[in-house]
Amino acid sequence: MLLALISVIVLASTGVWNPFPGVWEWVDRSEPIAEPDVVWQQRIGGTPKSVTFAGDTVLVEQRTRVEARALSTGGQLWERKADWAAVAGAERDAVVVVGKLLVKGYEVLDPTTGVTRRRDDDAVAVWTYRNLLLDARCAQPTDCTLSAWDPRGTAPLWTAFLPGVGSGLFADNPGLRGTRRLSSNRINDGVAGPESVPPLLGFPVDGRVHVVDTATGSVLQNVEPGREERLSVVGGRLLRITARSQDDSCYFAISGRDPATGQEAWHRAGINVRTADKAGCVQREDPQGARNVLIGVGPDAREAVLDGYDGRLLWVGADGEKLVAVDDRYALIRSADQRSVAARALGADRVLWTRPAGGKAGAALTPYAAVIADEKPNRLVALDPRTGRELAVLRTSANALAVGPTGMIVGEGREIGYVRFGGAAVAPVPPAGGGSPGSGQGPGGGDPTPGDDDTCGPKRELCPDPPGGKDG
Template sequence: MAKGTTGGPCVKCLVAFVATVIIVLAATNVWNPFPTVWDWVGRNQPLSEPDVVWQQRIGGTPKTVTITDTAVVVEERLAVEARSLASGVQLWRKKVDWAAVAGGGDSAVVAIGHLLVKGYEVLDPSSGAVRRRDDQAVAVWTYRNALLDVRCAGPRDCLLSAWAPRGTKPLWTTPLPGIGFVLFADNPELLGARPLTTRQVAVHAGGPELMPPLLGFPIDGRVHVVDTALGRTVQELQPDQHQRISVVGGRVLRTVATSEDGTCYFTVEAHDPANGQRVWRKAGVNLRTANGAGCVQRENPAGSQNVIVGVSPERRELVIDAYDGRTLWTGAEGEPLLAVDDRYALARGADGGSLKGYELGVRAQRWNRPVQPDANAALARYAAVVVERKPDRIIALDPRTGRELIRLNSSAKVLALGPGGMVIGEGREIGYVRFGAVPEQPGIPRPGPDGTAPVPGDTGPAPGDGGPGPDDAGPDGQPCDGPKEPSCPTRNGAPER
């Protein structure tokens, strides 16, 4: 007798029937058990050891995470939500296609919008309340001291406007001849420096940066340079086939790459945007803007707001002040640069088992600590982050002294850093950890009585050695108005004129 022909029930038929009913109910949104089942399968596991202050499962995989004074703003693929920095409790959630944070501290706001739909809204990060609406802008850029938007009356008739993060009237407006089809939504790429970081730490983990003194807009094969202090376009440039134009540190950089003798030869020149005059020139420095045959340059140089990273003819890595061309740091032979910002640099020692911290403009290293040979590092405004594998470990350091702020056993990614702690995440789980005391570890100097790790022979930055002085800090305590720093913002967050 064949199987299934007995008088008993057909188990396979019953299972198929139940599965069909469940699929129909889920497809018609009547009842969907799959998220609940997935939550049960992937139930919460601690993100780190020691445990985080709080841990929450969010609605989707985070794209960006930003810490404000009281909230953690999480951008997902189809939504944005804010959670309490103290407890992780959800404060609000909205369905949107993109979101970006402008401002900092208690002046922060969240800009949100939808793809292919003009306009955006500016929200309070703690309450989600709408502070300002716009129904015409097609692109938005967010900075710590400003928010930029652009609106177009026609394909070649656009206006770029700057706003204080919580302002209700534009600080300035300047025309642009179109914006190109590649510019849309939030923070489209401009011709600046690309961050040098690691994939285990989010690119903008430190939050929005200060608005640069100059911005380079790529429009129809030309570069339009906007002075953000004056609020107007100061140059319109046409690069030739061998040139790459970048706008970094208040200068217009022209990188020329020519192919001869089977290799690429590079020359970098910096020009003053006000008069077009050349300010400095370096021959033989490779900014890694070309990465293929024919020396075609397709990449922005690596660096930060006011510095760029290059390789000397002797194959030593360099950090160069984009404003005046000074070499702020030169790596030793076999010493690769891992991370850089406007104040500090992190490099792996030539032995492969150490991490060195440098202050730009200071010749001697600030600190040196042992790390695993495959460790990576990043700089994110409030801390230097070291990520190790086998075993998985995340270590946050004071970038100037090397003092440990926190050490976690975790395989999570570092999503955001604030003045008091950081957000880590894995999948849909995110958690917050506070910076604090850590146990002594063999080979790591114990912090001194003032809370800083001792550095042999270090007496602090002398005048003119690159260390910021008390008069070189803006309202948020960050350095500004130095030879490689942007102009200090005013107290209301608007750039100085």
């Protein structure tokens, strides 16, 4: 064996025959990430922090760099050094925003070429949405300006004054006072990509919450919470959530207030929206939910979904049922026997579809597909959220990283792959439109209405009143 090895080394060094490249290629060969096989599979430089669809490209954010790959082939289009990256805009109007930690400014890049479309040298924080890009810059710690941009625009749409943006607001998409999404094993938290900007945003500054109208830039409220309160901006309302400790228990109440006048629009008591610690009822978390809806637990331990605008109960679970995913339109519920997951339309008393799933199955809802991650055996399944039609079924232990209009990106370690949805492309259903959940107008009120958009807010509060006034 020693003589054979010496012979191979001599042959390789003289250029007669070199088997080592072929051997290394065999050792380094990637195993298929899923079965059936994906459209393409690529090994990237490191484990991705996030993956996002951006038109015909796929943006891969890593620890110290960002790269774009062609959706059709997976081939690398460009690469940049960056500490953070995010996508703003939708489909073919998308842009990539990149920056460095603890360094002011950012760049807006074309997702296909990586060419800089716009550069900013002063912003300390950036928020990215499907239809808007927000940035904040501060001349002094208590003198900050919030600006709104069209993702591909070159001039701000509006600017607003804020007395500081808080020490924790920096880099991309720092937390605001809204809702916390339900999380799931094997499904990336950002699997749905950027959302449309809500009608109102709550900026925490020095213990107060500044409520900003995202259509005009007006600062509608500047509110300090009470000692037992937490403030959150959901569904076009400012929510004052109270958790009071008494008799070794926490007693909860929620007050939804008009952001312009401060008057109470609705009130509910006894619903725990999971904002408080186990000890002392101290509220350190935003309520669970998504966009215009809240998730709570009633005194009878049954889960419920509330409309953030008017406080209506859009869904109340049966004993033992568990909510695993929710958005403005649908809820995915695990059955009490932990053998199936069912989809329901919010505000409508009917089951849309039911699918067998294990007790540890996770799920997520996106504008294009409902994703279920099951175990024993490991599966990733993408379904039409309205009908339950199978779009993709994979035998894989990989994670669902991103979902787009034509397919999804799955990944395991440094390997990522593209799975194309079967049949026709899924038409996105806007997550919020002319009505609020359960109103019968647009999302949540039965089947979503094609053509609805997000520009008017959950109750069309951002649009001019029709003749006769608003009906909500």
